[in-house]
Amino acid sequence: MHIDHIGIAVEDIEKAVETYENLLDEECYKREVVEDQQVDTAFFKTGESKVELLGPTDPNSVIRKYVDKQGEGMHHVAFEVEDIHAELDRLRDEGFTVLNEKPKQGADNKLVAFVHPKDNHGVLVELCQSQD
Ligand SMILES: CC[C@H](C(=O)O)C(=O)SCCNC(=O)CCNC(=O)[C@H](O)C(C)(C)COP(=O)(O)OP(=O)(O)OC[C@H]1O[C@@H](n2cnc3c(N)ncnc32)[C@H](O)[C@@H]1OP(=O)(O)O
Numbered sequence: 001m002h003i004d005h006i007g008i009a010v011e012d013i014e015k016a017v018e019t020y021e022n023l024l025d026e027e028c029y030k031r032e033v034v035e036d037q038q039v040d041t042a043f044f045k046t047g048e049s050k051v052e053l054l055g056p057t058d059p060n061s062v063i064r065k066y067v068d069k070q071g072e073g074m075h076h077v078a079f080e081v082e083d084i085h086a087e088l089d090r091l092r093d094e095g096f097t098v099l100n101e102k103p104k105q106g107a108d109n110k111l112v113a114f115v116h117p118k119d120n121h122g123v124l125v126e127l128c129q130s131q132d
């Protein structure tokens with residue numbers, strides 16, 4: 001597994017894109033709203049991995065709930081895997097709480113699924129598999 005991206009929850013994604021374009025001295029390479037997850041995303045390439053900014057698109061968005069409760073900040077770490085179905089089965093067998101029955105369509109043309117932070121010492125983990 002390698003880190004595909006770090007997810008950062010933000011209040012205002014337009015402002016956050018401006019900040020990170022300044023900070024990283026590079027343009028955001030993709031903007032994508034993922035209705036199913038009620039998030040607006042912005043991606044920056046950082047070497048082999050990426051930064052994914054996440055803004056809420058709906059009052060019921062998990063990002064809305066997170067920012068209201070914890071404030072803006074690091075939200076999840078995503079690992080890219082070859083076979084997400086096999087990995088989810090392995091993690092379930094190992095006793096991890098996999099939050100998705102089956103992988104969902106994520107951003108950046110990936111299938112995604114999540115493992116509850118309570119099993120990972122407080123870190124929400126996303127597994128993603130490229131559909132390229
Ligand atoms: C568009 C896809 C994109 C991609 O990369 O392709 C994405 O990354 S989408 C990202 C947004 N989607 C998700 O995060 C889906 C998975 N998340 C969830 O299902 C929930 O957020 C969940 C289950 C992690 C938490 O939901 P819940 O309703 O239980 O929220 P609570 O505030 O009650 O939290 C319970 C407990 O967990 C702690 N918590 C919540 N979120 C996080 C987090 N991101 N990192 C670490 N810990 C988290 C929260 O503090 C509570 O802890 P407690 O000790 O019980 O107070």
Ligand SMILES: [Co+2]
Pocket residue numbers: 005007052076078126
């Ligand atoms: Co993500």
